[in-house]
Amino acid sequence: MxxxxxxxxxxxxxxxxxxxxxxxxxxxxxxxxxxxxxxxxxxxxxxxxxxxxxxxxxxxxxxxxxxxxxxxxxxxxxxxxxxRSRAIPLIVVFLTGLALVYGTLDMPRFGDPSAPVHQHVAPRYISATAHEIGMPNIVTAVLASYRGFDTLGEVTVIFTAGIAVLLLLAGTIREPTTATKITAMEHHLVLRVVTKVLIGPILLFALYVQFHGDYGPGGGFQAGVIFAAAFIIYALVFGLETAGNALPGRAVRILLALGVLIYSGTGVVSFFFNKNFLDYSVLGATAQAGQHIGIILVEFGVGMTVAAVMVSTFYAFAGQNPPIGDEEW
Amino acid sequence: MIALLVEAASWTFLLLGAFLVLVGALGLVRMPDFYTRLHPAGITDSLGADFILTGLVLQAGFSLVTVKLFLIGAFLFFTSPTSTHAIANAALVAGLKPRHAVVPPRPPEKATQDEEAR
Missing domain, CATH: 1.10.287 (Helix Hairpins)
Incomplete structure (x- = not known):
C-alpha cells in the first residue's frame, strides 16, 4: 500500500x-x-x-x-x-538525466537503515536531543540548535533575496495617490466578510505554528509565511493602501532586518560567557532551559524575517500595478 | 455496540465523501464549459471534504486531533464556497459567457421599448 x-x-x-x-x-x-x-x-x-x-x-x-x-x-x-533550435537543449538534458540515473545506481536502497546518511550524525541527534535539549520535536532541535549556523545562513539568504527584490523594484514603486485609494475589491461583499472572519484565525494559527515548533511540526519558516499570507490576503481584498495603514512598508523593512539581528544577536550573547557562537546553553539557569530560550528566540527571528520578506516583496510587486478596477476584475 | 455504531457512521461518512470527491472529479472532466465545471469542483472541496472530515472525526474520538479536524472543517466551510464564488465572479466580469446558457426569449413589447429608448 x-x-x-x-x-x-x-x-x-x-x-x-x-x-x-x-x-x-x-x-x-x-x-x-x-x-x-x-x-x-x-x-x-x-x-x-x-x-x-x-x-x-x-x-x-x-x-x-x-x-x-x-x-x-x-x-x-x-x-x-x-x-532557437531545440535539439541542443534536448541532448544536454538527456545526457544530464543519464548521468543522474547512473549516479543513482550507487545509491543505497530506498529507506535502507544502513545508508551512510543514517549512520553519520543522525543517531547522535536522535539519542542526545532528549537530554541535551529536551524537546519532543527533534527536527526543531537540529534546525535551530545543532545546525543553528546553517539556519542562520538560510535566514541570511532569504534576507538578502528580499533586499535584492526591494532594490530591483525600488526605483519604480508608484506612490499611492488618492485615485488608488478606491481599491480593487471594495464592492465584493462576500470576499470582504469572509476575509474579515478568517484573518484573525490565520494570525492565531501563525502564532501557534511559531511557538509550537518545539513540540510539533512548525517553526519560524512556516509561521512567517502564514503570517505574511494573512497580510497579503488583507492587501488583496481591501487594497494596498489599507494594508499599508495596518502594516506600513517602512515597518516591514525594519522587521526584515530585525529578525536577522535577533538571530545573530542571540548567537553573539554566548561569546560573553566564553562559549561558541550560537551555543544557547548559557542563556538559562540550566543548559536545557538555555537551549529552550535560545531556540524560541532564534525561531522568532526566523519568523520575523520570513514574514517581512514575503510581505515587502508582495508590497513591492503590487505597488507596481495600476490598481485593478472593479470592471476589470 | 456503541463502538460498532460509531465505526459504521464513520465509514458511511468517509465513503459518502469519497463518492462525492469522485463524482466531482468526473464532473470536472465531463462538464461542457467553465461555469458548469465549477459546480462539481465546488462539491469536491465543500461537501466532499466536509464528509471525509466528519468521518475522520468519528475515527479520532475525543482528542486534540478532533479539535484540529473541526478547525480544518470550519476553515474549508468558509473558504471553499468563497473561492468558488470568487472564481465564478472573476470569470463573469472578465467576460466569459456560459456556453450552453438558455436565454429566455424577450417579450416583444419589452424589446420595442428598448429600441425606442435607444
Missing part, C-alpha cells in the same frame, strides 16, 4: 511537470507549479517529513503562487515562442 501511494504521487508529480512544460499560458503554468508543490508536500507527508511538507505547502503552494501571480500582472500572460 505504502509504495502504491508513493508511486501514484510520483506519477502525479511527473504528469504535472510535463503539463508545466507543455503549457505556454503562463497563468496556468503558475497554477500548475502550485499543484506541483502541493503534491510534493503530500509526498513528504507520506515520507514522515512533516516539517518539510509544511514548509513546502506554505511556501511553494501558498505564498509563492501569489507572488508569481503578482509578477505575472506586470509581464505578458503568454510565453514567447522560442526561435
Amino acid at each position: 505504502e509504495s502504491v501511494i508513493n508511486m501514484a504521487l510520483l506519477v502525479f508529480l511527473a504528469g504535472t511537470a510535463f503539463a508545466i512544460l507543455r503549457r505556454t499560458t503562463l497563468f496556468s503554468v503558475v497554477m500548475l507549479s502550485g499543484v506541483f508543490s502541493l503534491v510534493s508536500a503530500a509526498l513528504l507527508v507520506h515520507l514522515d517529513a512533516v516539517d518539510v511538507a509544511f514548509t513546502e505547502a506554505a511556501v511553494g503552494a501558498g505564498v509563492s503562487t501569489v507572488l508569481m501571480l503578482s509578477t505575472l500582472a506586470l509581464t505578458a500572460r503568454h510565453e514567447a515562442p522560442g526561435t
